[in-house]
Amino acid sequence: MRPADEKMLEAAMDRVHYTLVEAENFRRRAPGFVKAFKAQLKATPSKEAERVLKNVAPIIPKLLSRSKNVDKDLETLLDLGSANAHDYHDGREFRDRNQKLLESAKVFDGHAARVVLNIQALEKLVSPEAKGPNKKWVAPLLTVPGYKVTVDSLTEFTRRWNDLRIAINRI
Numbered sequence: 001m002r003p004a005d006e007k008m009l010e011a012a013m014d015r016v017h018y019t020l021v022e023a024e025n026f027r028r029r030a031p032g033f034v035k036a037f038k039a040q041l042k043a044t045p046s047k048e049a050e051r052v053l054k055n056v057a058p059i060i061p062k063l064l065s066r067s068k069n070v071d072k073d074l075e076t077l078l079d080l081g082s083a084n085a086h087d088y089h090d091g092r093e094f095r096d097r098n099q100k101l102l103e104s105a106k107v108f109d110g111h112a113a114r115v116v117l118n119i120q121a122l123e124k125l126v127s128p129e130a131k132g133p134n135k136k137w138v139a140p141l142l143t144v145p146g147y148k149v150t151v152d153s154l155t156e157f158t159r160r161w162n163d164l165r166i167a168i169n170r171i
Contacts, residue, residue, distance in 0.1 A: 005091050005171055012167035013081040019105070019164050020074050022157040026112075026150060027067045033150040034060050052122040056115050063111050063154075069104040077101040091171025102168070109161045112154045119151050 037057055077098055088094040 002090070008091065008167070008171045009081055009094065012164065012171060013078055015160060015164040015167050016074050016078045016081070019157065019160040020071060020078070022153050022160055023067050023070050023074070023108070025153040026157060027064060027071075029146045029150040029153065030060060030064045030067075032146045034064070036147065049122055052118050056118045056122075059111050059115050063108065063115065066104065066108050066111070070108045073101045073104045091168075094171060095168060102165075105161055105164075109158055113158050116151065116154050116158060 034057075037053065037060060040053060080098060080101075081094065088097070
């Protein structure tokens with residue numbers, strides 16, 4: 001591999017590490033988040049919030065189980081890219097040989113994006129009882145300690161995953 005391609009490969013492997021960190025953060029926080037989410041679903045004050053919560057509630061446990069596969073595949077990719085850079089003729093060969101390792105993260109990202117969009121819709125709901133300039137509806141779920149960290153982890157995972165895809169395609 002050319003030296004310029006090796007530098008791009010190293011940069012991509014750094015992005016793999018950051019993506020792994022966000023998946024791990026989500027996996028650690030998600031079980032408590034799922035419990036709070038289901039409790040919130042039962043005590044929902046509006047039809048819009050109930051719809052959003054019903055859309056998201058079944059996805060989060062699936063994301064939790066898929067995050068283990070994402071970690072395993074990205075760890076393997078990190079090992080192959082870091083230690084064996086000279087085994088590849090160029091970046092295209094690296095992409096072609098390791099395409100299967102990116103599939104689990106791609107599926108995870110699609111579901112994570114759906115969750116993030118639905119949660120953002122939930123945060124923007126306005127209560128009919130709210131008065132004044134701050135008409136946002138504040139759900140009890142939004143005050144759960146693990147909520148913000150879990151949603152931020154998913155948001156950062158999707159951002160870092162997109163950065164990683166671009167970096168791998170540049171090699």
